[in-house]
Amino acid sequence: MAQWDLTSEETPALWPLIAGDGMAPTGVPIGFDTLSGGTFYCDPLGWVTDESVAVTNPNIFIFGKPGRGKSALVKAIILRMIRFGYRSLILGDVKAEYEVVARALGVEPFRIGPGLQGRINPLDLGPLGLDWERQDHAEIARRTAVLTGRWLTLIRGLVGSQHVPFGPTEERVISQVLRHVSGWDVARSTITPITIPMVWHALDVPTDDLITSCRYASRQTFLDATRGLRDALGALCAGSLRGMFDAESTFQIDWRAPIRTLSLRDLHAEGNEIAVGIALMCLNSWGQGMREVVEPGDRRIVLRDEAWMQTRLSVEAVKALDASLRLSRSDGDIQIVTYHKPSDPLSAGDAGSQAAQIAKDLLHLADVRILLGQDQEVAAELRSLLGLTAVQQNLVTDWAMGWPGRALWMVGDRRFKVQLLLTEIERELTFTNAAITDPVDAAGRSSKDDG
Template identity: 70%
Template sequence: MAATKTRARGGSKTSRPSSRTIDDLLSDFGTTMPRKAAPVADPPTEKLFPGSVKPNGVRRMGHGWAATMPPLAGYQMTSEETPALWPLISGDGLPPSGAEMGYDVLSGGKFYCDPMGWVLDDSIPVTNPNIFIFGKPGRGKSATVKAFMLRMIRYGYRSLVLGDVKDEYEDLARFLGVDPFRIGPGLAGRINPLDLGPLGVDWEKQTREEQHRRANVIFNRWLFLIRGLIGSQGVTFTPTEERVINKVLRHLTGWSVGASRLKPVTIPQVWAALDSPTKDLVADCRYATEQDFYDGTRPLRDALGALCEGSLQGMFDTESTFNPDWRAPIQTLSLRSLHETGNKVAVGIALMCLNSWGQGMRETASAGDRRIVLRDEAWLQTRLSLDAVMALDANLRLSRTEGDIQLVTYHKPSDPLSAGDEGSQAAQIAKDLLNLSDVRILMGQDESVADELGRLMGLSEMQQSVITNWAMQEKGRALWMVGDQRYKVQTLLTPLERRLTYTNDAIDPAL
């Protein structure tokens, strides 16, 4: 096509061809946009006081200094068709309740986070208050978590950090007047994951029916933990092992003989009961002789023995020395000393023990005791074994019943899938963990995980671009998935929060 020559200031130039409209594009496919009939213009009103001609104006309707409005095309279509042509039109926002996190980039309005309020609001597609956060290191993941914890204090929420692997929440705890409880090799702190918890209080005052209910809750919690601990050692936990452990726990607590009060139990006591079984235990486990019992439970005894004598010795093998103050705004259990040993398997096992202990401590929480339970670096636990994944799965399923907000952090969506080989039962259960959270916060990620994000989260290409491009340009940016709704959110921090959330002390040369 020959270009049209026009004269312009500074010489001649070639004019651009006019841009194509939506009608032009659709006409190539033999269709047109449905037109909306233009409304009939109202007859002009009679002017009682006609204005005089103003300077540089023409005395005629639509002329003068006032610019005329450009003609706009009107379209008529269904709400299902509209997002295909205008995908970035922002819909109704979330109600202004809960923590004010920042602002919604598309609408320009403030963005609030209130998981419990969303569950109670039928207009919001959220059925559980769990939150999963995914983000590349350095994208503001921990800062978002800390800001949420701080801002929810005014709404009556307290926080429980079950395993601060890197002491990222130590400054926040000390700012709120709470010293972290440290657990690690050579430290005095002890946690008994087989603690009776609040359910063991006033046991003798309960009715027989209530005692049976509490005993079932306690034994099931212990069984899930021991299943995970045994599985982390590569030992298969079959129904035979389950029956043996059940009998051991009932013998040690005195439940099998009708004791008026349950006795405290520790993991070394369970191992000792298996290593030196009584005749009643051998008979209850349906073994013909004591030697048959030894032969049948050897893998079970070896797995528990490794836990009692290995890297975790002196940490989870005696009664708890930590008595948390549940009225404090935050309680944090530090695992940094164990993490510095470089034994990731031991850290994962420790996280599993703390998660079980924390669940036991929350079993009789009152209705007004609102709690944010943080499970940091959860991939260290889920990668251990199928049983470890099932233990975390059981904890998350109780969030709505217990009234807690379970907050789980990962680096990328594939972290839960590291629980087992692709297609294995462990990987499938770990993948199903994502369905236990209706609120997901996707922070900045590399391009290499874009397809993975889209496959696991059901994201469109535009939503993937938000995470791999826009969210990587500044800290605190994230795509919030609230049910089936999507929000581009920029988290904002106050100067005080910036100091409390700074985690680059080790690499900052100015410090």
């Protein structure tokens, strides 16, 4: 408790002696609460369990113009939460900037990319595939429902991102294919691990069984009707993405490690942003699968940095992220998503469209939203999408542009004006090219928007 000595003459000036209604000092210290002058603490799970805080899930969305310190903030949270038992999973380190943090913690980062050895199977069974033969019918039915839900969301996202329609017919075909290829049946005690090429092959050389169960009159009608699906899935097995997501995973997560990072640097370096977006979607789905069964007390920070690269692909890609954020809500994981502008997820569709509505809903999947600096042009959407008042908008477009790490923290219905303080070591670990290549931008005085 802070103490001040005041004379009776001075006291009235500070009456009623309240220095802002700060949050309880639990969780990790972040920096200054500049309104109260005290230390601001971040405790997402604690906020969920605290009745007085209107936070129902521990997810965090971070917005900010490039160079404003989104990644630095995430890294500080990751490092500081370690002592509370949180370990981190970085789903798609596009610029390989989390590798530095991983190595500092004694963990070798995992890389996937063109020509590299490592593979991630986005259709991985994950921990749900363990001890399958020992489960009863009810549990097998439950597990298959979870698996097929995840697989369908991913395939819909992949197909939608190639601008191939994915309606009820396609969904039925893919559901049948998944069933045929994995061989699941409540009466059977095994399930076969599946991969994208296996799904593709089943569509390319369909069995009579599959054609009948999909209700096609002939092989030719089946092949004609599923051409778009085949081409869309084929894209994952060719071009830039070849050799990344088309085989069994070679990467096993060591859940005891303080951090696990999957780097996409080599793919990103090729400059094909659509491929990066698709890769992020695959990792997103895979990471979701890895969290479908968790040990009690196994708490994770699951990060999706630069999520705009995924969600601008298509509305189906937005839905895929939406599904992951919703699904692992109950297990205590803190999911962090970073974006440039609040309107980023809306870029997948026309204003007023179904896509825009889904994207708006996505913004409400986190009760904690941190707004680092933005350009003046973004002020209007801060109001319309996040409901900021004029004073709060100004804080984001003016004060927060003055220094990296300055942000408006929206915790449930409360607002805090916070400056993140980095330690010496953190400053080294969070140093990114943003500051080297564009020092003016990093200091927030440039008005150009490279987001």
